[in-house]
Amino acid sequence: MKSKPVLTILHRLAILAYVVFALFPLFWLLKVSVTPNDLLYSEGVRMWPSRTSFDHYAFVIAHSAFPTFFKNSLIVAGSTAVTVTILASLAGYALSRFNFKAKYWIVALMLITQMFPLVMLVAPIFKMLSPLGLTNSLTGLVIVYTAFNVPFATFLMQSFFDGIPKDLEEAAMIDGATQFVAFRQIILPLTLPGIAATLGFVFTAAWSELLFALMLISGNDSSTFPVGLLTFVSKFSVDFGQMMAAGVLALIPACLFFLLIQRYLVQGLTAGAVKG
Template sequence: MKRKPLWLGARAVALTGYLVFALFPLYWIVKIALTPNKSLYSEALLPFPTSVTFDNFTNVFANTPFPTYFMNSVIVSLSTAFFATILASLTAAAFSRYEFRFKNTIAFILLLTQFFPLVIVLVPLFRVLVGIGLVDNLWGLIVVYTAINTPFATFLMKSFFDAIPRELDEAAMIDGCTRIQALWRVILPLTLPGVAATLGFVFTGAWSELLFSLMLINSESQKTFAVGLLSFIQKGAVNWGQMMAASTIALIPVILFFGFIQRYLIRGLTAGAVKG
């Protein structure tokens, strides 16, 4: 298609506009995190700091509870990703490879969980977890997050299972595998990229969760990054530089995972991503 230079210019401007809008807020956080405290207010509105310091970052590591929050979030998100992916792989295998009664009903139930307001279970779950001693405990969060993320992870894994031709199952069975062996020894290894993508999506979802974490966690030692950051701010003593540095640190894992799941974004989003 022939396009006029005017059109190309307009397109470049629009593309630049989107990029600036997408990155500007993140840039601003990093900028303030790098600005020395003494010039924070005088340079608050400058697009670039005149001098750069890493003091805020070293302070966050040395003098705040953020390393604990960070580790808690890592533990919770990794465990959630692990458990949700296992459950999702099993369920997705059943959906993709078997015909059975109530299959559609079960799929509908999973879909339903994606759309009902989770706030409705907030208090009841809190009470149940108090009853079994899992409140204010990372394991409680892991159980809840696994439940929230498994339906979506199932649809995602199913799309990866579906992409592998059934002829392979049959070939494996002709070669003497049983149904189960064909599924877990031949088919599952082929879905490994899908398993990795699912891990990535669930990790990102768990890392981002806020409301359950607020409700279910109280003590300093168990706080996730989201809750820790909010409570840090609500304490009143506003240390802008440290907050921005902490936020920048919280961004790092998701950016890493985002780079990793890039290729699967379309699939993840059409499977009804937890995080949207």
């Protein structure tokens, strides 16, 4: 198909408009975070300040509680991602390779958990975790986030296992290996891209979660990044430079994971669409 030059130019311009729209808010975040305080108000709408400085970053890293929040969020998101991926690999493997009576009910249960509003659970989960000493604790958050993310991750892992031929384990089992050994030594290494994608999805979800963290965490010591940043905003809402520097720092891990998994996104969905 030949396309006319006018159409090509329009196409590129439209693409450019989308790129600008997608990146502009993030660019602004970066811009304010490197603007020195004395220029913040005088050069309000300029596209780039006449002088830049990394003072806000230095302050946030050296004199604020943000490194603690950052560490807490890393611990919570990292532990959640690893735990979910292990549980979801096991459950996804069961759904992919076995035919058993309760399979239909397990799938139904997992689908139901994707339907109802999670905000319903804010109050009861607080009431349940409080006597166990799991409020205001990172462990409590990891447990809650793991449960929330396991259903989707299980379906994701199942679709990756479905893509691997059954003959591989069958051959190993004829050679005397148990199914679990075949799963661990043959199938899991083949699903590494799928495992990476699941880790990325769950990490980003846990890194971003706000409402349950706000409800369950109250002390500074165990605040995750969203809670810490919101507390900071409501207390010192004039330190824009520092808040945005903290915001840029919070963005880094999420964007890194996104860049790692983004090429699987469209590919994975396309494969699924063709298959289905």
